[in-house]
Amino acid sequence: MNGRTPGVHPSKMARVKPVPAANLIVQLQSETSERAGPQLDVPQNITPAQLEILLNGLLTQEDGDKLPYSFHIQDMPLLGELGAHLQAHKVSVETVVQVVFQPQAVFRVRPLTxxxxxxxxxxxxxxxxxxxxxxxxxxxxxxxxxxxxxxxxxxxxxxxxxxxxxxxxxxxxxxxxxxxxxxxxxxxxxxxxxxxxxxxxxxxxxxxxxxxxxxxxxxxxxxxxxxxxxxxxxxxxxxxxxxxxxxxxxxxxxxxxxxxxxxxxxxxxxxxxxxxxxxxxxxxxxxxxxxxxxxxxxxxxxxxxxxxxxxxxxxxxxxxxxxxxxxxxxxxxxxxxxxxxxxxxxxxxxxxxxxxxxxxxxxxxxxxxxxxxxxxxxxxxxxxxxxxxxxxxxxxxxxxxxxxxxxxxxxxxxxxxxxxxxxxxxxxxxxxxxxxxxxxxxxxxxxxxxxxxxxxxxxxxxxxxxxxxxxxxxxxxxxxxxxxxxx
Missing domain, CATH: 2.130.10.10 (YVTN repeat-like/Quinoprotein amine dehydrogenase)
Known part of the structure; x- marks a missing residue:
């Protein structure tokens, strides 16, 4: 074996696209375990900002305002992409990932400097x-x-x-x-x-x-x-x-x-x-x-x-x-x-x-x-x-x-x-x-x-x-x- 992909000409190796990572199944729920909508099939690179948009759509606020939320998985805050977070904290992806959301204050206090x-x-x-x-x-x-x-x-x-x-x-x-x-x-x-x-x-x-x-x-x-x-x-x-x-x-x-x-x-x-x-x-x-x-x-x-x-x-x-x-x-x-x-x-x-x-x-x-x-x-x-x-x-x-x-x-x-x-x-x-x-x-x-x-x-x-x-x-x-x- 010469290490090349069988059936692919060397000149076309650079054009071969990697297989995308499999999506994840998540369930958004509150601190009291109340589910927000059905289980969702989301990409691994989804961010907290994108989850916030999804959640606001599921909850459908009466006054139309979009509320800010934070997200936690097994008591650890989600700060970056979901897939990287699960890998870093060794969370299994073979079952439904429970994502807990918490509403945050609409106003934001600026840090003391x-x-x-x-x-x-x-x-x-x-x-x-x-x-x-x-x-x-x-x-x-x-x-x-x-x-x-x-x-x-x-x-x-x-x-x-x-x-x-x-x-x-x-x-x-x-x-x-x-x-x-x-x-x-x-x-x-x-x-x-x-x-x-x-x-x-x-x-x-x-x-x-x-x-x-x-x-x-x-x-x-x-x-x-x-x-x-x-x-x-x-x-x-x-x-x-x-x-x-x-x-x-x-x-x-x-x-x-x-x-x-x-x-x-x-x-x-x-x-x-x-x-x-x-x-x-x-x-x-x-x-x-x-x-x-x-x-x-x-x-x-x-x-x-x-x-x-x-x-x-x-x-x-x-x-x-x-x-x-x-x-x-x-x-x-x-x-x-x-x-x-x-x-x-x-x-x-x-x-x-x-x-x-x-x-x-x-x-x-x-x-x-x-x-x-x-x-x-x-x-x-x-x-x-x-x-x-x-x-x-x-x-x-x-x-x-x-x-x-x-x-x-x-x-x-x-x-x-x-x-x-x-x-x-x-x-x-x-x-x-x-x-x-x-x-x-x-x-x-x-x-x-x-x-x-x-x-x-x-x-x-x-x-x-x-x-x-x-x-x-x-x-x-x-x-x-x-x-x-x-x-």
């Missing part, structure tokens, strides 16, 4: 920073015992609130953006209006420092009136913002409270150094159930509907209906959309290097246990659409997990110091991390790659928040300077 303003004023480290739910105001708390409000139009200080006499450890906005609660190391909680440096009042009752505050969701009450606080004194208290009085006290935990959350199903969640998470009924304060599994302090909690609970009735432009009833109904619809007909999911992170995923409103058994970090977990954050979980750890890594199953997705490595905090963009495509190495880093959730490296701080970055409207992020740290980041 530069520091647009440095806001000096604090005399000690900035310990907490928070945008208002409407995205028009910014508040920060510091070790200099002040809480500051900033004018985002001029990038100048608006008000300096000086009622605290100890470090301000947490600053939390009410869902209607009309009140701010700030807690300090003396165990006091002060309430403020965003247009004044005079306090509305003080909530006294805790005997040790305040570790966490959460407001009642907008779809339960507007204007916002009640909030819950957790303290190192091991107690949880519900307050009436109008009277500044404690209406309920829960004290089942035996050690310091590290985090509290107020869920959309009228349940409260509290994490403690006693290694357990308690679920409480918000109306009468009775204990619903206790979640056990962690072997060390539970540091952080996150809800899958947290973004909808935080931003309430405001859309991605920061606009809301003027009537309270309409705003409350809008907030309810947003929360229901975030739940997608399922119970709220709760994620917890601990000093034991692990995370748990729970449906705490219905069961005390975890949906999954997430392992992979090799040092303690600082923060757990769901993406606004609830499909991803990002975790920050002392092991210098950010990890991504599936927000429904709790399965591991990928590790984001580039920091050279412990990662303290995370914040998601409102379209769930980007996540920013703040670290001891004095930098912030912006990551692309789909490709799991570094999008932007943001140096600028002169020392450790303790806190970061991304505006609900997506236009900017703010960070603060040991250098006592607040920095604003935009595209």
């Amino acid at each position: 530069r520091c647009t303003a440095s806001l000096p004023g604090h005399k000690e480290a900035v310990l907490c920073v928070a945008f208002s739910p409407c995205g028009r105001h910014l508040a920060s708390g510091s070790g200099d015992t002040t809480m500051r409000l900033w004018d985002l139009g001029t990038n100048m200080p608006a008000h300096t609130c000086t009622a605290h006499r100890a470090w301000v450890l947490c600053v939390v906005w009410a869902p209607d953006s009309n009140l701010i609660a700030s807690g300090d190391m003396n165990g006091l909680i002060w309430l403020w209006k965003p247009d004044s440096n005079d306090p509305v009042g003080c909530c006294k009752g805790h005997t040790k420092w305040i570790t966490s505050i959460a407001w009642e969701p907008a779809h339960k009450a507007l204007p916002s009136r009640r909030f819950v606080s957790g303290s190192k004194d091991a107690s949880i208290r519900i307050w009436d913002a109008n009277t500044r009085r404690c209406t309920l006290t829960m004290s089942s935990h035996s050690m310091a409270i590290s985090c509290v959350r107020w869920g959309g199903e009228d349940l409260l969640y509290s994490a403690s150094r006693d290694c357990v998470i308690n679920v409480w009924h918000a109306q009468d304060g009775h204990l619903v159930r206790t979640l056990k599994g962690h072997g060390h302090w539970v540091n952080t909690l996150a809800l899958s509907t947290e973004h909808a609970l935080r931003s309430g009735a405001f859309d991605h432009h920061g606009n809301a209906p003027k009537a309270a009833k309409e705003a409350q109904q809008t907030a309810l619809e947003r929360w229901q959309e975030a739940c997608r007909g399922q119970p709220e999911r709760l994620a917890s992170g601990s000093d034991d290097f692990t995370m748990y995923l729970w449906e705490a409103s219905t069961s005390s058994k975890p949906l999954g246990r997430m392992t992979g970090h090799v040092q303690l977990i600082n923060q757990v954050q769901f993406s606004p659409d609830g499909r991803w979980i990002a975790t920050a750890s002392f092991d210098k890594a950010v990890k991504l997990w599936d927000g429904v199953k709790g399965s591991f997705v990928g590790t984001l490595r580039c920091h050279v110091g412990p990662v303290y905090q995370l914040a998601w963009s409102s379209d769930s495509r980007l996540v920013v991390s703040a670290s001891k190495d004095s930098t912030l880093k912006v990551w692309d959730a789909a490709s799991r790659k570094l999008k932007e490296d943001l140096p600028g701080h002169a020392d450790e970055v303790f806190c970061v928040d991304w505006s609900p409207t997506g236009g900017a992020a703010a960070s603060g740290g040991k250098d006592c300077v607040l920095r604003l980041w935009k595209h």
Whole structure:
């Protein structure tokens, strides 16, 4: 044999066309396994953009708009041609390929690329920073015992609130953006209006420092009136913002409270150094159930509907209906959309290097246990659409997990110091991390790659928040300077 194709003259070898690769049979289905149309016979070189066109045609949107979708195969995002993806991940093509589609936000947040303003004023480290739910105001708390409000139009200080006499450890906005609660190391909680440096009042009752505050969701009450606080004194208290009085006290935990959350199903969640998470009924304060599994302090909690609970009735432009009833109904619809007909999911992170995923409103058994970090977990954050979980750890890594199953997705490595905090963009495509190495880093959730490296701080970055409207992020740290980041 001379190596030539039998029956083909050498001069015609170059004109012989290769046999095209066989087509693939795929089934498009939602996260809840609902099929979108019949099985499809598609070429191997089909791309996500072409699949999106097919899917929009199958679903036939009522308003005629074409919605953006992402596609996953066995929990792995499809980023290129289908055939190459299946070969790279060793997925069998002898059976029907199940392609899971997920709707994405119609709007797109541009990645942070530069520091647009440095806001000096604090005399000690900035310990907490928070945008208002409407995205028009910014508040920060510091070790200099002040809480500051900033004018985002001029990038100048608006008000300096000086009622605290100890470090301000947490600053939390009410869902209607009309009140701010700030807690300090003396165990006091002060309430403020965003247009004044005079306090509305003080909530006294805790005997040790305040570790966490959460407001009642907008779809339960507007204007916002009640909030819950957790303290190192091991107690949880519900307050009436109008009277500044404690209406309920829960004290089942035996050690310091590290985090509290107020869920959309009228349940409260509290994490403690006693290694357990308690679920409480918000109306009468009775204990619903206790979640056990962690072997060390539970540091952080996150809800899958947290973004909808935080931003309430405001859309991605920061606009809301003027009537309270309409705003409350809008907030309810947003929360229901975030739940997608399922119970709220709760994620917890601990000093034991692990995370748990729970449906705490219905069961005390975890949906999954997430392992992979090799040092303690600082923060757990769901993406606004609830499909991803990002975790920050002392092991210098950010990890991504599936927000429904709790399965591991990928590790984001580039920091050279412990990662303290995370914040998601409102379209769930980007996540920013703040670290001891004095930098912030912006990551692309789909490709799991570094999008932007943001140096600028002169020392450790303790806190970061991304505006609900997506236009900017703010960070603060040991250098006592607040920095604003935009595209």
